[in-house]
Structure formats: structure tokens, C-alpha cells
Amino acid sequence: MIVSAEEFIKLRVSEVEAEYHRAAHDAADISIWVDVIERYPSFKEWVVHNKTIPLAILEMLAEDADPAVRRRIATKRKIDSRIVSLLSGDADESVRHALISNAALTEKQLRAMHVQDSQWLQAELAKRLAAYK
Template sequence: MIESAEEFVRLRSSEDPTEYNRAAHEEADVATWRDVLTRFPDMRVWVAQNKTVPLEVLEDLRHDPDERVRSMVRAKGTWKRAHPEDFKRLGDPV
């Protein structure tokens, strides 16, 4: 488990594939993710990319100014299940 914002940034910035993969696959609590978003805004896209990031953090990123972050949020299975309306095509029945 990722225990702090600093640990996430260190893992994500590492050239060691094991550490880099931890940043993409390990869980952190909501407070840790929010600390990353607040203190390290350049890491938003990498938070959104994490495979275990909880829905409430994705909600925080939903209207991010960076299109890459918004796109990553919408690509998450967790998001798709919680917000199927985001994926209806124009003209589809409601």
C-alpha cells in the first residue's frame, strides 16, 4: 500500500520498473490520493491512471482542466459502472 504523497511521487518518478509499477497498481487511502492532488498537481494524470484509485478520487478529477486527466477518468471501469450516462451516444434511449 502507498502510504504517503511523497511515496507515490517517488515511485512514479523512479526508473526502477518495480517501483514504477507499484505507482500504477497499488492502493492508497483517499486522504493520500487527495494529498497528492493538492501538493503535487503535476501528478494528477498518474493518480487517475492508478488501477485502484477509488471512485471518490475520480469524482475529484472529473472536471480537471487537463483533458488527459478527464480522459483517464472516463476510461476507468469504476467510472463507467458508476456513470453509465457518460457513455450514452446521442439519440440512444435514456
């Protein structure tokens, strides 16, 4: 269990494989994740990368100003329908592309994606939807 923001940062930047692994796999209380996000904003993507990250943290970060953070969230299989709905209309094409590529999305969720502004996204979505025919 990760017990502080400082511990998470130490684990994440460690060159010791076991410590680096803990940063990606160990759980932490929500308050610890919030502390990391507030005090170490450059580590937001690594917070999202953690396999045990609570949905509440993903929901909070799904509205982050940084598209790289939102893109990382879009790749997570565990995201719920609220996050999918929010990201499906994201202003950044790369976020929507990551969501289209998420194998956990249902056909219904894919069909609700906002792709009208991008021929590239329309083509990518068509490829994914072809699997349902």
C-alpha cells in the same frame, strides 16, 4: 500500500520497474490521493492511472480544469453513471471521444452522449452504435 504523497511520487518517477509498477497498482487511502492532487497537480493523470483509485477521487477529478485528466478518466472501465453523465457533455471533444471509445459504456449511455456540435463525434458514435444493430 502507498502511505504518503511523497512515496507515490518517488514510485512514479522511479526507473526501477517494481517501484514504477507499485505506483500503478498499489492502493492508498483517499487522504493520500487528495494530498498528491493538492501538492503535486502535475501528477493528477498518474493518480487516475492507478488501478485501485477510488471512485470518489475519479468523481472529484472528473471536474478538473485539465482536459487531459478528464480524458484519462473517460477511458477507465470502472467509472460510474454519474461520471459518464458528467463527461458525456464535456466541452472538450477529446474527452467525449475517449468516453465513446470506452468499451464499458452501455448503448443507453452512448445514446445520451452530447455530439451535436461535432460531425467527427457523430461519426465516431455512429460506429460504436452500429455494433448494437
